[in-house]
Amino acid sequence: MSAFETLRIANTSLGAHQVWLDAIAGNIANVNTVTSTDDDAFQATYVIFGAREDGGVDVDGFAGSDPEGRLVHDPGHPLADEDGYVRAPELDMSSQMGQLVMAQRGFQASVQMTKTAQDTYTAALQIGSK
Secondary structure, three states: OOHHHHHHHHHHHHHHHHHHHHHHHHHHHOOOOOEOOOOOOOOOEEEEEEEOOOOOEEEEEEEEOOOOOEEEEOOOOOOOOOOOEEEEOOOOHHHHHHHHHHHHHHHHHHHHHHHHHHHHHHHHHHHOOO
């Protein structure tokens, strides 16, 4: 595999991991977002990845969590219904944090792969200059 192919594949991975990180950040930021029971709950975004024929990775789409969410008893909340319930997102913070670690590690690995490919290409260019 050439340095250019490695750079191209690592670039697709960087982009995919950035989208994943952005989705997780949005999910974590909205973990405590509540709505009235008449409205849909915040829907967490989950990224769907797909392999490319050239060895890279693409974001094939997005999936959302259940708009039903979960009912939380909070009678003091201004959006609470007559029974004291609000609708909260169906999000598990520990799962989101686990995904965050995986996305960060994948992003870091892609950065290191890009650096290694650049170093290889730079070394190859210096061979002819001496």
